[in-house]
Amino acid sequence: MQDYRTGHQDIAEKADELLVKAKAEYEKAAEKSKAAYEAAVKRLKEAENVAKEKVEELEGKVSELAHQGAETLSESKSRLKKAIDAGREAYREEKDKPMV
Secondary structure (H helix, E strand, O other): OHHHHHHHHHHHHHHHHHHHHHHHHHHHHHHHHHHHHHHHHHHHHHHHHHHHHHHHHHHHHHHHHHHHHHHHHHHHHHHHHHHHHHHHHHHHHHHHOOOO
């Protein structure tokens, strides 16, 4: 009977020992998971900030290019109007010349 109790006690002690080890491993795994999660969140926030900076940079470039395009169009329109006016004036001058 004593062997039965000793065996049962050994099993209980071993079970308790394994339970303590399992809890310790669980806590380590939980800490590692938390650290991995926090690192991932940090990297995502950094990536988000980089993306926002790039968007702002591109918005500035787009705005600048749109402004340059508008200026170029205005200048081209002005040159075309001057060329048309000069052509009309030349036509009038030729038309008004006395025929020789």
